[in-house]
Amino acid sequence: MAQEIIEVPITGKIISVNVKVGDEVKEGDTICLLESMKMENPILAPVGGVITKLEIGMEQVVKPGDTIAIIDY
Amino acid sequence: MFGLFETGFQFFYWGNLLMLLIGGALIYLGIGKKMEPLLLVPIGFGILLVNLPLGGLMDYELQVTNTTGVPGKVISIEVDETSRIGEDDVVLKLDSGEVLAPIYGRLKEVTVSPGQEVEPGGVVAVMITTAQTPLPTTPVGLLSRVFAFGIMWQIIPPLIFLCLGALTDFGPMMANPKTLLLGAAAQFGVYFAFFAALATNFFMPDGFSIAEAASIGIIGGAEGPTTIYVTSLLAPHIIGATALACYSYMALVPIIQPPIINLLTSKKERAIYMKPQLREVSPVEKIIFPLTASVIVILLVPMSAPLIGMFMVGNLFATSGVTERLSKTASTAMIDILTIFLTLAIGATMSAENFLLPKTLLILFLGIVAFATATAAGVLMAKLMNLLSKEKINPMIGAAGVSAVPMSARVVQKMGQKANPRNFLLMHAMGPNVAGAIGAAIAGGVFLGMIG
Structure with a gap:
């Protein structure tokens, strides 16, 4: 099985987490919302698969390169 | 006689009613649809106030x-x-x-x-x-005084630029200086609309003058204060129409831009992946930029000094690290206060007699032409850069060169993610976005230097 690591693209704050470990997601599903530059930016699943790791939580301040989630597909 | 029994009804006519509906529509778009509420709500209310005869606010x-x-x-x-x-x-x-x-x-x-x-x-x-006329007049109303001494004296628009400077991060542009070209390319829309407005003289007996055409062209810069500043100096009698066109189309960027981007790019091009992380720009670079940009731009286009000078000093407040209080004031209370004065006074320039003219419709039409051609020029420039460069950029970021900060960057971000969920183009689009704001101010300065 291949793994896809979703990384934080821009410094900001997580304002909603829309999945949990074990969830099945389709390509384009929203993983979380990242507030940055006064905008709510959805972070989308780049591939369809199962969430095997989730490294973010609500209100967490994140920086570029931090892992958001890992999808097995 | 003006007295106890005098009401506004005797001066009220269908034009006032139509303007009340237009003002009401803007207020509805702001409150109901959350479209640029900080701008459209006060502009709409300003329209309402000036179209209630004898109110005297814009006399x-x-x-x-x-x-x-x-x-x-x-x-x-x-x-x-x-x-x-x-x-x-x-x-x-x-x-x-x-x-x-x-x-x-x-x-x-x-x-x-x-x-x-x-x-x-x-x-x-x-x-x-209630007209903005070159004839010698004395403002005697609350908003006409704000308009005369705040806008016609060119005080409020440059000060808003100071506040915008404090709010602007030039980092993405400095991290990828190529994006300056995209901001510059989008200014094509300004000049296209300028010549289109001048061309009206071929088929209209009373087409637009060169000063009016420049004021219409600058709508394509998608910067409200720049449009108001240039129009106040060149053609104040059409300031209501140019400002309304500019602010309305900025609010409508999510509707105007996507069809043009889709038309000019393939699905494959829209899906071009760009690494989200840009080069880290050092604090020293961020301090040097507003200083050097001011010197170079103002020497090249001196008439842009009030806008560029204020923009850059505001930015220096934000980047210097020692003027946090000034930066905080400029980016919060100060910009809010100035926006209230600017938008109410601009709304109040739209009395029925001033606004309900065939030329207003033409200005609104040319304004959208300016936005559309600016978007197209930005995208086409990005495609040209891809032809000449090994490192491909997503051509959609060119559309953010129209300025309209940050709406157009947001549009690009959204469309980029839709085409390729891996994409996160926001920071890439912010580069041309802020470059577009500088480009619009320079384009305004060029017009003022040529015509003013």
């Missing part, structure tokens, strides 16, 4: 003089305080000719009486108007 006093060129004796007075006066209506008859109203409005007082001799240039009456 100017104007002297009517004997324009016949020869002395004359007053035969009859043709208007009174209870009637609306149109431009060129006869105010009074002299035995040497007729004195016409120089502008629309209403009569405040007649200063002569029948039989009295009036010298050429002698004052015969005082009128009240």
Whole structure:
């Protein structure tokens, strides 16, 4: 099985987490919302698969390169 | 007479009603649809206030003089305080000719009486108007004073630029200086609309003058304060239409831009992946940029100094690390206060007599042409850069060169994610976005240098 690591693209704050470990997601599903530059930016699943790791939580301040989630597909 | 029993109804006409509906529609879009509420709500209310006759908020006093060129004796007075006066209506008859109203409005007082001799240039009456006219007027209302001393004296728009500077992060542009080209390319929309406005003279007997055309073209810069600044200096009588076009189309960027981007790019191009992380820009670079940019741009285009100078000093407040208080004030309370004054006064320039003209529709049309061509030029420039460069960029980021910070960057971000969920183009789009703001101010300065 291949793994896809979703990384934080821009410094900001997580304002909603829309999945949990074990969830099945389709390509384009929203993983979380990242507030940055006064905008709510959805972070989308780049591939369809199962969430095997989730490294973010609500209100967490994140920086570029931090892992958001890992999808097995 | 103005008194207890006088109401606005006697001066109220269908044009006022139509403008109340337009003002109401803007307020609805702001509150109901959350479209640029900080701008559209006060503009809409300003429109409402100026279209309630006798409210006086946007009134100017104007002297009517004997324009016949020869002395004359007053035969009859043709208007009174209870009637609306149109431009060129006869105010009074002299035995040497007729004195016409120089502008629309209403009569405040007649200063002569029948039989009295009036010298050429002698004052015969005082009128009240809500028009922004090059004629000598005295603002006597709350908002006309704000407009005259805040906008016509070119104080508020440059100060708003200072605040925008404090809010702007040039980091993405500095991390990828190529994006400056995209911001510059989008200014094509400004010049296209300028020439399109001038071309109206080929098929209209009374087309746009060069000063009006420049004020219309600058709508394509998608920067409200720049549009207002340039129009106030070149063609203040159309400032309501150009400002409304600019602010409305900025609010409509998510509707205007996607079809143009889709038309000019393939699905494959829209899906081009760009690494989200840009080069880290050091604090020293961020301090040096506003200083060097001011020196270079103002030396090249001196007339852009009020806008670029204020923009860059505001930015220096934000980047210097030692003027946090100034930066905080500029980016919060100060910009809010200035926005309230600017938008209410701009709304109040849209009296029915001023706004409901065939030319207004043409200005609104040319404004959207400016936005559309600016978007197209940005995208096409990005495609050209891809042809010449090994490192491909997503051509959609060119559309953010129209400025409209940060709406157009947001549009690009959204479309980029839709085409390829891996993409996160926001920071890449912010580069051309802020470059577009600088480009618009420079384009305005070029117009002022050429025409002003």
